[in-house]
Amino acid sequence: MIVEDIRRPPSLSAAVRLLADLGDDARLVAGGTAVVLMLRQRLLSVSTLVSLDSVADTRYRGIDVLDGHLRIGGGERLADVAAHPAVRGLLPAFAEACGAVGNVRIRNRATIAGNLAEADYASDPPAALVALDAQVDVIGPGGARRIPAAELFVGYYETALQDAEVIAGIEVPRPTRGVGSAYLRFTSRGSEDRPCIGAAAVMAITPGGRIEHLRVVVGAVADVPHLLPDVLADAAGRPAADEVFAEIGAGYARRIDPLDDERGSAWYRRRMIEVHVRRALAEAHRRAVR
Amino acid sequence: MNPMPDARDRVRGTLPMTVHLHLSGMLHAAVVRSPVAHGELRGVDATAAHAVPGVVAVLTAVDLPGPVPHFGDATDDQPVLATDRVRYAGEPVALVVAEDEHAAAAAAAAVELDVDVLPHVTDADEALAPEAPLVHPGGNVLRAWTLRHGDPEAALATADRVYDDVYESPPAAHVPMEPHVAAAEWTDEALTVWTSTQSPHVVRETLAAAFALPVEHVRVCALNVGGAYGAKVVTTIEPLAALAARHVGRPVRLRLDRAEVFHTLVKHAARVRIRTGVRNDGRIVARLIDVVWNAGAYATNSESAAGYGMLRAPGPYDVPNVAVTSTAVFTNTVPAGPFRGAMTSQLCWAYESQMDDIAADLGIDPVRLREINLLRDGSVYPTGEVMHDLHYDELLAVLRRELAAIDVEPVRPGHARGQGLALMIKSTLTPSHSECRLRACADGTYELHTASVEIGQGAHATLRALAAAELGTTPERVVVYQPDTAEAPYDSMTASSRTTFAMGSAVQDAARQVRQALAAGRTPPFEVIGSWTGDGGLDALDEHGQGPASTHWHQGGVAVEVDVDLETGRITVVRAAGACYAGRVVSPVRVAHQNEGGMIFALGPALFEELGLRDGLITNPNLSDYSLPSFRDVPRMRSAAVEAPGADLHGVGEMTVPPTAPAIGNAVRAACGVRLRRLPMHPERVLRAILERAEEVPA
Numbered sequence: 001m002i003v004e005d006i007r008r009p010p011s012l013s014a015a016v017r018l019l020a021d022l023g024d025d026a027r028l029v030a031g032g033t034a035v036v037l038m039l040r041q042r043l044l045s046v047s048t049l050v051s052l053d054s055v056a057d058t059r060y061r062g063i064d065v066l067d068g069h070l071r072i073g074g075g076e077r078l079a080d081v082a083a084h085p086a087v088r089g090l091l092p093a094f095a096e097a098c099g100a101v102g103n104v105r106i107r108n109r110a111t112i113a114g115n116l117a118e119a120d121y122a123s124d125p126p127a128a129l130v131a132l133d134a135q136v137d138v139i140g141p142g143g144a145r146r147i148p149a150a151e152l153f154v155g156y157y158e159t160a161l162q163d164a165e166v167i168a169g170i171e172v173p174r175p176t177r178g179v180g181s182a183y184l185r186f187t188s189r190g191s192e193d194r195p196c197i198g199a200a201a202v203m204a205i206t207p208g209g210r211i212e213h214l215r216v217v218v219g220a221v222a223d224v225p226h227l228l229p230d231v232l233a234d235a236a237g238r239p240a241a242d243e244v245f246a247e248i249g250a251g252y253a254r255r256i257d258p259l260d261d262e263r264g265s266a267w268y269r270r271r272m273i274e275v276h277v278r279r280a281l282a283e284a285h286r287r288a289v290r
Numbered sequence: 291m292n293p294m295p296d297a298r299d300r301v302r303g304t305l306p307m308t309v310h311l312h313l314s315g316m317l318h319a320a321v322v323r324s325p326v327a328h329g330e331l332r333g334v335d336a337t338a339a340h341a342v343p344g345v346v347a348v349l350t351a352v353d354l355p356g357p358v359p360h361f362g363d364a365t366d367d368q369p370v371l372a373t374d375r376v377r378y379a380g381e382p383v384a385l386v387v388a389e390d391e392h393a394a395a396a397a398a399a400a401v402e403l404d405v406d407v408l409p410h411v412t413d414a415d416e417a418l419a420p421e422a423p424l425v426h427p428g429g430n431v432l433r434a435w436t437l438r439h440g441d442p443e444a445a446l447a448t449a450d451r452v453y454d455d456v457y458e459s460p461p462a463a464h465v466p467m468e469p470h471v472a473a474a475e476w477t478d479e480a481l482t483v484w485t486s487t488q489s490p491h492v493v494r495e496t497l498a499a500a501f502a503l504p505v506e507h508v509r510v511c512a513l514n515v516g517g518a519y520g521a522k523v524v525t526t527i528e529p530l531a532a533l534a535a536r537h538v539g540r541p542v543r544l545r546l547d548r549a550e551v552f553h554t555l556v557k558h559a560a561r562v563r564i565r566t567g568v569r570n571d572g573r574i575v576a577r578l579i580d581v582v583w584n585a586g587a588y589a590t591n592s593e594s595a596a597g598y599g600m601l602r603a604p605g606p607y608d609v610p611n612v613a614v615t616s617t618a619v620f621t622n623t624v625p626a627g628p629f630r631g632a633m634t635s636q637l638c639w640a641y642e643s644q645m646d647d648i649a650a651d652l653g654i655d656p657v658r659l660r661e662i663n664l665l666r667d668g669s670v671y672p673t674g675e676v677m678h679d680l681h682y683d684e685l686l687a688v689l690r691r692e693l694a695a696i697d698v699e700p701v702r703p704g705h706a707r708g709q710g711l712a713l714m715i716k717s718t719l720t721p722s723h724s725e726c727r728l729r730a731c732a733d734g735t736y737e738l739h740t741a742s743v744e745i746g747q748g749a750h751a752t753l754r755a756l757a758a759a760e761l762g763t764t765p766e767r768v769v770v771y772q773p774d775t776a777e778a779p780y781d782s783m784t785a786s787s788r789t790t791f792a793m794g795s796a797v798q799d800a801a802r803q804v805r806q807a808l809a810a811g812r813t814p815p816f817e818v819i820g821s822w823t824g825d826g827g828l829d830a831l832d833e834h835g836q837g838p839a840s841t842h843w844h845q846g847g848v849a850v851e852v853d854v855d856l857e858t859g860r861i862t863v864v865r866a867a868g869a870c871y872a873g874r875v876v877s878p879v880r881v882a883h884q885n886e887g888g889m890i891f892a893l894g895p896a897l898f899e900e901l902g903l904r905d906g907l908i909t910n911p912n913l914s915d916y917s918l919p920s921f922r923d924v925p926r927m928r929s930a931a932v933e934a935p936g937a938d939l940h941g942v943g944e945m946t947v948p949p950t951a952p953a954i955g956n957a958v959r960a961a962c963g964v965r966l967r968r969l970p971m972h973p974e975r976v977l978r979a980i981l982e983r984a985e986e987v988p989a
Binding site for chain 2: 265
């Protein structure tokens with residue numbers, strides 16, 4: 001089927017109404033870097049695209065630093081998020097993840113809302129946002145609701161979004177003093193390849209140098225980003241030391257059943273999980289004590 | 291003059307290319323392709339395809355008035371549309387012609403094929419087994435070449451040490467940015483084709499043979515080509531466009547999508563067994579090489595290509611006793627064809643990797659071991675030729691100097707660094723022939739018609755500069771026309787690093803004639819034909835591969851430093867130097883672009899490019915799953931060209947491609963002691979090798 005119509009609603013609520021009316025004949029498009037590829041590859045067939053280019057809602061645009069959190073409009077381009085001083089300063093893991101997606105041409109078009117809604121298992125921002133405990137603001141036919149990032153991704157290219165729901169923006173808790181975060185992306189082929197594995201770590205350190213709180217998420221190795229609270233359960237109170245980071249890396253490697261594909265066998269991915277979880281923790285720790 | 295006059299338009303996408311062409315009344319074709327690697331074609335149901343609005347025709351082999359045209363290089367074995375048998379997944383089975391591309395694609399997807407699946411074979415060694423499925427009735431060996439020089443078995447038996455290794459290269463994809471595109475138009479019994487090709491005259495001759503036309507009834511035109519790397523040397527989609535246009539009686543264009551490009555032509559996968567006998571002092575006394583090339587399902591140019599491979603197999607060394615067998619084998623895979631550094635990269639990977647292993651085993655520095663054995667002027671090559679104009683000693687010196695001139699960051703903990711280098715020798719297309727037409731105009735300008743194709747390498751700027759220098763005028767007064775076989779006389783192809791030398795020589799010949807005629811008082815307008823011929827080559831060899839193999843020998847080398855992450859196995863090339871023997875440099879900028887571009891191109895097949903196969907199907911025919919080098923993978927680089935006073939011009943398009951992978955492999959060995967013998971050097975393979983080696987070392 002050929003796309004016959006491109007609609008450009010002026011607001012998120014108008015977009016929701018259009019999507020609800022058109023049903024399966026329509027697909028939402030933001031930057032177009034995923035949807036257009038899918039159309040060209042004939043993986044997707046719709047007659048109408050609902051573009052968010054003209055949406056004027058303030059909550060869909062801009063990056064605001066508020067008291068308890070950062071609010072990032074869903075329509076923000078990945079390149080803009082990656083370059084934003086507040087994101088780079090406060091949420092380096094998120095800046096690193098947004099700056100790692102595709103290449104500069106992709107990042108100049110792709111939006112953060114589009115990236116999350118696509119739920120590509122081999123993308124970077126999802127793991128970082130789950131680690132940072134972000135909340136996803138959604139508007140739909142039933143009104144607005146908020147989904148924790150950890151619950152947004154439910155399978156390969158599948159989210160908890162319901163029909164005609166649109167991501168308006170995200171809120172990420174603002175880290176306090178003694179918190180560091182890092183996202184490490186590992187590509188096993190070309191540098192612009194999708195990741196073989198991505199590891200995100202957020203660590204809070206006590207003044208005495210012990211781990212106060214920890215979130216570690218591994219992406220691109222399975223259907224959804226993996227956060228394993230039980231592997232992290234006894235980390236609190238332990239010294240922020242390389243042996244502890246290595247133990248956690250080994251724990252993640254043991255517990256995840258990784259993919260086996262051109263980017264690496266399951267054996268290799270397991271080893272890379274171990275290495276990159278440890279390295280992400282070490283980097284998050286360096287930033288936490290800085 | 292700007293050394294790259296088309297660069298700005300090329301980057302912006304504003305350069306005129308075949309895809310921009312619109313012919314009046316032009317229709318669009320789409321190809322229905324075999325979904326299986328090997329099968330009996332029972333029938334084609336086009337009912338649903340005919341019902342798609344805008345469809346003009348659906349064409350299969352049985353719809354043709356006569357037998358289906360076949361085409362090829364030396365052997366016309368490839369049907370334009372499969373008849374009763376499909377031999378690779380992706381083989382064209384039917385054509386849909388429609389008013390627009392969308393309708394054609396939609397209708398092509400609606401064509402249903404009835405195929406009985408047959409057992410298939412995709413690996414060349416397996417295809418040689420007695421019980422292997424036959425790709426063609428005559429057997430799976432397409433062509434076997436042998437070379438014998440001296441008494442290699444006896445010399446191997448008496449050598450102090452013998453090294454016996456197998457090196458493998460997988461199939462890889464060229465991935466030109468511009469996909470294949472061709473438009474065809476018939477008038478009475480004459481055919482005109484516009485196509486993105488490297489070889490207008492090859493396409494012309496192939497089409498004339500396939501459609502039983504006198505060659506003068508076929509006209510082939512090319513515009514700027516958006517990358518080729520060998521993918522557009524042989525005839526590929528032009529017969530499909532011609533067949534569709536003849537059937538509907540209107541001009542038809544066929545433009546491949548990215549997945550189709552992956553299913554059109556690939557790099558020859560190769561398995562190389564190399565046995566080398568060496569004296570304790572480092573002198574190589576014997577070398578026996580057995581190469582098996584995966585030709586895919588049809589011959590294309592693999593018959594001669596395997597012969598060229600045979601000639602290049604021994605490497606740039608003075609070896610008195612040599613035996614080579616070089617065998618091209620049919621399999622149920624996409625036909626293989628020229629791939630920048632063709633029939634050389636796979637061999638250089640073997641002989642230059644083994645060279646460093648020999649050096650380590652003998653305790654000799656790798657550069658010194660090369661110096662002991664290098665071909666020099668007066669050396670006898672294994673073809674029996676006495677070599678001249680060789681410059682490997684200078685290349686070694688230049689490579690080391692240039693690499694050292696590049697600054698690098700200090701090594702980090704957990705990483706290892708190492709340096710490696712490699713040299714290569716490559717014959718050029720021989721025999722080959724180039725002609726051009728040069729017109730002196732009344733207004734003092736000159737018009738140059740050649741079939742040499744501008745692919746972004748700057749061929750036209752080079753030809754223009756050579757003509758202007760010989761004419762004693764400025765390049766601005768010489769206009770170089772795009773290839774059109776109605777105007778441009780014969781040229782073999784824009785490939786094999788031959789254009790600067792072969793067509794350049796023809797242009798210089800023409801310019802000399804014009805200059806002499808002007809001096810003798812002839813009044814413009816008038817025109818001359820310039821020509822150049824290189825004799826010998828494959829046709830001139832005896833049954834032992836002895837004879838004048840190449841017009842001249844291409845010489846190049848690469849030196850690199852790599853960084854290996856010991857926990858992940860990931861290789862980063864941190865600096866690289868590429869050097870070529872250029873004879874006489876026409877443009878230093880364009881030579882540097884070729885040397886640098888060659889190394890960047892070669893990084894992919896060295897480190898991660900590989901076509902995956904499962905059940906006879908390519909698993910990664912798209913740019914998400916087939917990874918390419920990006921600019922973030924490009925090391926700090928330097929380039930150098932060795933020149934010689936009064937020397938021939940040399941093309942330089944491939945000189946750094948073959949040595950890149952073995953230079954990296956040798957650097958990895960120097961960094962962490964592991965030897966990889968299978969490309970690509972994926973981090974997982976490197977890590978496994980590091981771990982295996984660690985276990986061998988007693989605690």
